[in-house]
Amino acid sequence: MLRKSFAAAALNLAAALAASQAQAQSASSSDQEIALLKQQLKMLEQKLDKLQSQTAANTAATAKAKLEAKAEAKAEARSEAKAVVANANAAIPLKGPAPASGVVVTMPNNRPTICTADGANCVGITGRLHWDVGGYDYRPNTAATVPQKLDSGENVRRARIGVAGKFFHDWNFALVYDFGGSSDGFGGAAPGSLPGGGVSGVENAYLSYTGLKPFGGKMAIEGGIMDLPYTLDEATSSNDIMFMERASAGIVATSIAAGDFRSAVGTRWYNDVFWAGAYVTGPATGAIHSASSVAPNGTTEQYGAVARVAGQVVSGKDYSVHLGGNAEWLIQPPRNLVTGAQTVTLNDRPELRIDPTALATTGAIANASGAQVYSVEAAATYGPLILQGEYFWYNIDRSANTGLPPLGAPSLKFQGGYAQAGYVLTGEGRSYNAANAAYGGVKPAHPFSLEGGGWGAWEVAGRFSTIDLNDQLGSATGIAGGRQTVYTAALNWYVNGNVRFMLDYLHGTVSKQASPVSTADVGSKFDAVAMRTQFAF
Template identity: 30%
Template sequence: MALQKKFQLFLLLTTIISTESILLTSANASTSQEDTLKALNQQMIEMNKQIASLKREVTTLKAQKNKATASTTKTTKRRGRSGTMTVQRENPNTVAEPQNSAPRYASANSMAEPSQPDPKLIDVSQQSDEAKKNQKTVLDMLHGNGLPPPDRGASFWSPNMPLFSAATAHDETIYVGGLRIGFPGGRPTIATDDGRYSFSIGLALQEDIGSYINSGNRRGEEKGRFSQFRENLRRARIPFTFRYTNYAVNITPDFANGSAGLYEANMQYGGLKNTIFTFGFFEPRVTLEGAESSNEGSLMERPAVVELARGIAAGDSRFSIGGVTYGKRWYVGAYFTGHTYSSTRDNPNIIKDQTGGILRLAGRPFTNKNVDIHLGASASSAFNVAQTNNGKQYNFSGSPGFRLTQETLVRTGALDNVSNVWEAGPELAFRWKRFLAKAEYIKLGINRSDNARNLNFDGYYASLAYTIFGKPRSYDIRSAAFRAPGVEYDFDPKQNHWGALEVSGRWSVLNLNSHKYAEDGVHGGQQTVWTGGVNWYPSPHFRVSLNYDHVMATSTPNNPLNTRGRNMDAVAARFQAAF
């Protein structure tokens, strides 16, 4: 039957070639231009008919081949005098191959059967319905739909990798030669048809505007730069991702705060199951709040104690070597880290760079459709603090909420003879349907090399969030953190579609006092911030946030802005675009 079909294909091709030759001869023989055009038009009609017929024949051949391959082989064994005999019952349309011999059609001039694809590679042009179904199930389990793109390169960390296999039905895709051009996850991407190579460009843009309603300075204190109206380009990142099979390179410049900088420049390997290795300038994420993308936080800024913890050995554009591995119920991340990309530029007095490391462990002991329980712990340390012309110095200072000012109310000041700095603490989160509660406690330590005593500080926060409409926040096993509310339908009042809406609140405390009455102690003050906010996602690519901060700080004698204690109020809005 297979030979008969091949012979029919040969006859069909011969018919097409002969028809084309006759029509061309007819067209050339005609001296009239009109007759030539008519002949060419008729030629195209006939060729289209032949092509359509050929496609039907090819489809029939493929169907018969698949049916023959899928046929089950029933094997029975019966014992005879000479031993065991194997009897095979095969599809009558197939030809049995001799046992223990080379396959048929194995000569050099014969047509080899196509090799089986590597299961590690994603061939987006030839995926079975079952493969697509399984792949969609995995993506839904990990990330869901209607979520914002990441704030960094869309490689193996990303919930929407630059693979067309992750594209949704709403993503536009076109073919140009052997390339696919489209928007998987909303990120412009060019990829080869087999998915081995890809290149994507993203965007994370955040514009903040706000006002300090009441700066709260008292008699004898400096007023400080707490403007009644200020705007800030908080983030302006343009991630570039180059990917080849299991390897990726991410380069993300950042043009925020009026200057060009670098957020990341790293190489990644993601060929092992549920494991990602990274080398280069990167943000190794530590603490629960720090593990969330800046595009998806429930409030505009992280708590002050989390920012201090990130700054020790993690944070933006930190040189890192390490990786993460994860499962449905567990997560482990570990990195060796060095200096930040801009440290030598910003501080030319550095003689020796910092070295350090981070470790984060997390688990999800219970989970179902309506409940997620998260338990974890993180720690990081600058084993060797950077040495400058002034020696090894370090300082902690807490931002008063929004990044609409460079002023700080609580701070330790520069501390000398610092040998190492560390942080550690537990993390807890609980989701029930549309409610999400999170809390962390972080201990901060500074060890000194001279006879001065070591210093210990701490901070903590508790937060609540509720999704009013849209999909509730979901758990991301790749980062062991919670994602943003999902947008089921883009904003369209005519269809009664309103995107996703979330309200949230947080209480956070940062204590920078350590042996504050001792000669070698620190009286850095304590800051408490109450924050309330609302997030509206009209689509996965846009967000509008409105936050209100009430800041209370105890006195800090070494800070002229806060010698007597200070309370202040501020309100700010953020407009976000992410692709």
């Protein structure tokens, strides 16, 4: 109505103005009267615009107030509905315990792991299975060679299950049992057998504290049953090694006072470049510590020590160079509590575990008062290529006061080593694990999948290894353990981060004479083909 009134007034004013103009034309009115009328018309137009703006603002404010009122009403309705539901739920009793709060379940590398929300406490299930199938073409040199045959077949090399985790960030633990081994069962270790090589047992049961970080690095103080990171090959996980078995020279070294299933206490310090560690070691799990009539092989517990320094002396985006050195001491060999014998045995199966027979062996070295092993290690990577090698020197002291022959025999010296190379055909490389000063495994960039089109990662590898367990031949106090040489070619298929298939071909010779004073040939040759099916998490 207001807009109509102003419009009518404007029309009347215009009409009056027109009439005035007409009268001015006819009557010649003065210009001052026309100017006054124009000024009045302009003032009316300004008032009209101001009233229109005020009207629009009032309309918008009214609409906003209505919307806010509606939103407030809806919020009140929701609040009332929640209160009703909460009251209803409170009236219903809970079935079972209330769900735990602050717990996170994750699957790193497909390992089921439960952690607190802050990540300070975790426990995960870990396991691995290495199932080997293979056969030998074994050729003894003479009828006097022992053995005359090696058994082909299968072997659950490792079958481990356990838990691993941490408490309050800095306390790490593991408890792992291994059901595998050439015997695939339970029982005490036979004299001269390798730790963990032939019987099932506790593989890991340790506690490690990592809260100290001196000199800009990380430090671990640990003890229990553990796999010591002594030597480069042993510091590499069995899930990541290029061949089904490690080279015999390294196995012989670690069997003296290190290796898997070993009781130990010690410390290691490391950063991205340097690693240093030292441990006091004891017997391996499965050793019999009894002098009773039901355990005639019972012995006192042995004691030893190991030390290692290593690191990446050169590293870049896709290349690295690793160097290191190791030392091992058997301070107190085990002593048989029945016979008083104090012996050390160096041996290994021919880099395959289908048959448990050791072809190269010193036998039980009598009157052993101690042993020392010194070794050097080197490795390098360049993209998908890795080169690695180690060499070992063994010394056995024979000055124990057992009253058994040979008395006062000179110490024995042996040696051995290996060189190996691997190339990943699909281009993946191996990353460096600073905590153990060793290289990790191959993680396929494109895991095998029929739907996704990936084919995993493929690797070819070759190795030459040798160990000489002969010393002082021609002397009655010498040792004729034989010299073993093995050439191995491997093809590895990494299906994904958890599954791998390995195919190995081995060609080996064992040069051995019947005794230190007899040159009768009791050596042998062999070829072997074996495949491993592996999964781990």
